[in-house]
Amino acid sequence: MTPRPCLPAAAGIGLRAPHVGHVLATRPQVAWFEVHSENYYADGGPALAALDRIRADYPLSLHGVGMSLGSTDPLDRGHLAKLKRLIARVDPAAVSEHLCWSGVAARHLNDLLPLPYTEEALDHVCARVGEVQDALGRELMVENVSSYLAFADATIPEWEFVAAVARRTGCKLLCDVNNIHINAVNHGFDADAYLAALPPAAIAEIHLAGFDASGPCLIDTHGAPVAPEVWALYARAIARFGPQPTLIEWDTDIPAFAVLEREAATAQSMLEARDAVAA
């Protein structure tokens, strides 16, 4: 295997099953790929073999959607062991999970559910991030999630909660700019105040995706182009955090690969413009 590269501060693409064949056949110019870790938890088979080939040619990031970091159930050791096995196999440039919970009392909802932002939840999730980082023997990136409801019992603003997790555990942050925009609209806060609260040194990756605005609140579908407001917020994010590995995510109504390449090209041009300003 080629040595582990860092994620470059460039635009990458979330690689989903419908595009794997195309990528293997054409080897497009993409700075890096990210995959959902759980999609490669299999013991063997063609999907894993394809991932090995992707990994040989591109920096790879593993993005978990099922660790349920914030759940009050015990950490799923089997799930963790499979992540560890996958990390050993592909030696990824980065490993990330979500700052959320997904199931409780042995009932999994397989969704990224919001935590009540309280001192109790903060203590709990920090301990769990520490547990996972210890088990993996490496630094984790933790991503802020979108949400459609806010708990009345919350006592800490979301941005302070996220910053505190990084400060206390030493984990990195995967800053999902789309999620910040969605939550700012859904819960009525200032997205820029959120960005301002995050420690720039902890930011290690940025996510961009599209949402659905047709309902009573913004829904994080990952099924549309990045919205103009999110591109604008992204520009302010990289102005504050510096150029970051930036991922285009698209998970429902997955379009042709060329559409993702165009979105990535937009992010890339903004990263380069940011570099030019800095220089």
Add this chain to the structure above:
Amino acid sequence: MPSLRELQQRFADAAFAPPGTAPAFGVVAPADGALRIGIYRTAMFANYRNALSASYPVVLRLTGTRFFHTAVDAFVRAHPSTSGDLNVYGDAFGDFLAGYAPAANLPWLRDIARLEWAQDEAHRARDAVHAPETVFAALAAAPADRLPLLRVTLEPSCRLIASSYPVLRVWQVNQSGFEGDARVSLDEGADTLLVRRDAHGVSIERIGAGDFAWLAALAGNATLGSAIDAAQTADAGFDLGTALRAHIAAGTIAAIVDA
């Protein structure tokens, strides 16, 4: 104030509750509570519908989208996921359908589902080296008096599916691109099938009742000596030598175990 665990349990209860149910915990903008938890409920069930549609395309095609989605929703409530890996969710769907009243007039549906899940598992099974010559050599090296005591290891992707219905035909005529007579008579008879993955992908092969009983016994860790009894009960004409040669050559039998 409720504990974190209590809040999570109430959230999960609300997500699994019937549409329109308000959450039993405090939310900002309480007037919107039912609506907001409903967004999670809708997303959760849609997620499972999509996942099971991918694992059970023929069951979906046979029952239609509406029936299928209603069945999946009922299945999710009866057998919630217990894993953060959605790819392994749904193994019990076939057994659930067997007891699902709206599917009572489709008694073969369970076996179609089992066949589809077997393929799903075969796709994800551990990779194995195909080296029949090594297996033949191990067999030849075993002393004759040891032969009845030997066990075998089947190739890890092998799954055995038996049905009283012609499920392979049903499966075949429901593949996209199938051309020909798509009518299947349920009287066409029982099927004994071997599902496995090789370098070309996952295949389904119809095998004889004797071979099926023999492989099923071997998969259950029976010795060659006792597996032959099961095989001959199913098919008096079962020939051990022929079966051994065929299944070692094809890679179904991946190793000989003398222990």
